[in-house]
Amino acid sequence: MRARVLGSAAGGGFPQWNCACDNCVLVRAGDARVVARTQDCLAIEQQSRWLLVNASPDVLRQIEATRELHPRALRDTPIAAIALTNGDLDHVLGLFSLRESQPLVFYATERVFSGLMERNAIAHTLRRFSGQLTYRRLVIGEPCAVPELGDVTITAFASPGKLPVHLIHALEPHAEDNVGLRITGSGTTLTCATSVRDVRAVVSHLAPSDVLLLDGTFWSSDELVTQRVGSARAEDMAHHPIGGDRGSIAALASVEHLGRKILTHINNTNPILREDSPERAWVARMGWEIAHDGMTVLT
């Protein structure tokens, strides 16, 4: 089982289209300390077939940037399946770019799948003909085989978070709204938890892992406020900030049986995006890596 990060930014990407925070200004200026990032997406391979974890709005350029994901026949894709961790637009909008009558298999909880497919007329584009879309339900705590990729299995675990912004007024919160995934294959385990409101609520599901991809959205709770780009705190947006004594990195310091520990889903305002920031240096000292687009996380 191999894995590669296709996109490592939070919703909006880096730079974000309507943002001129310090980081966004630097990256548009071509400053060597920062690298542009597309929105959160992970690709996992076994037997030359690929599973996407989430489908970001940037999925078409992520595919074109990844030679192994190009078609190998006249109409074809090596992407066999897509697993969703929640229904946030930065995780699902790309699904509607993966049409052109291409059969696909979706893995998602019933809440995430129905919130997407039954409440949006545009979803019919993925159901133009019988057999275009195959749905396999993820149930929290139950391993789900992914036969498209040999012996790969996915096990979802609850990651208390929030409903997608566009469903908050329509639905009551539910444990299946937001999940982390433990993905195993060939004796290797990759754990992915990129939307984590409180890392203490999921810590029991993170180890053992050969690779852990963790929510690195915000450095601090008040990051948007102090940079004057928003009024919400990290916790309001269901993300546990990574820095400081109460941050997620400190909370996981004593957890054993974690191999590579990688932060991803990084917001454009996060100081860890700058190569020369003290925050980035601290993250490295604590034994964590910072994801970038195209990063191989499992070989």
Added chain:
Amino acid sequence: MRARVLGSAAGGGFPQWNCACDNCVLVRAGDARVVARTQDCLAIEQQSRWLLVNASPDVLRQIEATRELHPRALRDTPIAAIALTNGDLDHVLGLFSLRESQPLVFYATERVFSGLMERNAIAHTLRRFSGQLTYRRLVIGEPCAVPELGDVTITAFASPGKLPVHLIHALEPHAEDNVGLRITGSGTTLTCATSVRDVRAVVSHLAPSDVLLLDGTFWSSDELVTQRVGSARAEDMAHHPIGGDRGSIAALASVEHLGRKILTHINNTNPILREDSPERAWVARMGWEIAHDGMTVLT
């Protein structure tokens, strides 16, 4: 009034993610005869404020590729308004990437707007707060002021086409499903008709124009069939092919008072994408240009 093509490909873009037709293979190989293209989008400027005509799934990278569309303040966009010609996903999906609580004004027919906003839960992301989204209705034949851009006005004309694939089973066809736009400002007229089933049905609306952007999706009716990538004919997909005696270019040969004549919304299978093709040479001899991403069409 200035205008620039942000994206010049039909739905799916060029290359298309799941296609290995001759053109897609060439462009992925970096062949100098072809240039990659993102999906159909046009940007029009007056008084340093911009109107997008359609919002393609590639809108975020189109914005980043266009310096004038970058924010000029901490949270800001020079994009003041978006006009839609139909509800096809390659024209509307990008709207859901233009959120981040940014106020925007939409111009669309009532059919296109309601098909999008009332039938899709994800549309709530554009209505998080009062005033985020302002809708101004386009009515066929009635000039509609665009005060965000000085003296610019938009006049929609019916362009008989088809419903978006995802609404075909839900709605009866209607004249407002698909329109062309005549956009005037500072004494200049740009006409945009990128989904045209039969050019004879719209010819009376095309002139006079300083710039005409026309549906250049397919060279021939049977292009998908002969290249073995599909079974539909151009007309089945509501596009008038451009080539040959019965093509749109021949049909417009005697129309006067057209300034620059430009083909856009070009499908990945279209031979005019290759610099050395006889079809491209013929198009040039007939007095037409072929759009590319970043092309300035009005200065």
